Amino acid sequence: MAKRNFQNKRVLLTGASSGIGWYLASELVRAGAYVVVTSRRADRLQQLRQAFGNPRKRLISVPGDVADPQHRVRLIETTVEQLSGIDIVINNAGIGAIGPFCEATPDRLRRVFEVDFFAAAELTRLALPHLKQGNQPAVCIVSSVLAHRAVPGKSEYCAAKFALRGWAESLRLELRPQGIDVIDICPSTTHSEFWDSLIETTQDVKNVRTGAQSAESVAHSILSAIRMRRRDLILSPGGKALVWLSRLAPRLTDNLLLKYAA
Numbered sequence: 001m002a003k004r005n006f007q008n009k010r011v012l013l014t015g016a017s018s019g020i021g022w023y024l025a026s027e028l029v030r031a032g033a034y035v036v037v038t039s040r041r042a043d044r045l046q047q048l049r050q051a052f053g054n055p056r057k058r059l060i061s062v063p064g065d066v067a068d069p070q071h072r073v074r075l076i077e078t079t080v081e082q083l084s085g086i087d088i089v090i091n092n093a094g095i096g097a098i099g100p101f102c103e104a105t106p107d108r109l110r111r112v113f114e115v116d117f118f119a120a121a122e123l124t125r126l127a128l129p130h131l132k133q134g135n136q137p138a139v140c141i142v143s144s145v146l147a148h149r150a151v152p153g154k155s156e157y158c159a160a161k162f163a164l165r166g167w168a169e170s171l172r173l174e175l176r177p178q179g180i181d182v183i184d185i186c187p188s189t190t191h192s193e194f195w196d197s198l199i200e201t202t203q204d205v206k207n208v209r210t211g212a213q214s215a216e217s218v219a220h221s222i223l224s225a226i227r228m229r230r231r232d233l234i235l236s237p238g239g240k241a242l243v244w245l246s247r248l249a250p251r252l253t254d255n256l257l258l259k260y261a262a
Ligand SMILES: NC(=O)c1ccc[n+]([C@@H]2O[C@H](COP(=O)([O-])OP(=O)(O)OC[C@H]3O[C@@H](n4cnc5c(N)ncnc54)[C@H](OP(=O)(O)O)[C@@H]3O)[C@@H](O)[C@H]2O)c1
Pocket: 014, 015, 016, 017, 018, 019, 020, 021, 038, 039, 040, 041, 042, 044, 064, 065, 066, 067, 091, 092, 093, 094, 095, 115, 142, 143, 144, 145, 186, 187, 188, 189, 190, 191, 192, 193, 194, 195, 197, 215
């Protein structure tokens, strides 16, 4: 199978106003792609466009909330109108929450699922008719190592990312006859604004970021995985170790997580 390249690819990317998404957008444009980006903070998307001069109008911003069905429709319509089609969708927008499930509101669970799961699934649904006509088409999901092994205090986030993984696994097989790749990328802890945007979080999260990867290197690895047509990828050695340990010795992993991650 030929490697994918980004030259003149038409990419729809969510969550580009900070962190991993910011670097995904920058690297995609440098690689010659046309990119439609979205997130709620319009000023940040404006800064992103200015950050690298926006050669040949390769970056188009459509600010809005991916959890809003009308915004998702607008996003697809604008992408198709401006770029005459879609080749790659990268579902990167995400939010988290930290704290015991029993102390959280039902709204916390709904909000995390709306952004982390339903928005990605429903945006992809809208994009599929266009991806079917696309050039080396792909759907990429920026998930988490917590889609493979849940930890205490992040029940909503883990559940939403587990849901994404199950959905992606099924979709991958459904779309294979049409030549559309589904690529599931699982970063570990990453330096980004994710930790400042946690919703309904009372816990101090300063120490959570020990050993975190940079958003730039995570973005680079994600784009390499899309290029190499990877099926899925757990990005960090620590993440891989956690997942393997949990498969081989789930009870031991439970005990270790209770001791060190609670
Ligand atoms: N940071 C980590 O440790 C880590 C680890 C594993 C996986 N991940 C995953 O990586 C992805 C990117 O996160 P990040 O670390 O780069 O965090 P980040 O800097 O907070 O970026 C999240 C992006 O999502 C956007 N977003 C959030 N809610 C949105 C909404 N309702 N509508 C539209 N856009 C929305 C944010 O923009 P606005 O606020 O402007 O809307 C921002 O651009 C997420 O899916 C996250 O779950 C992160």
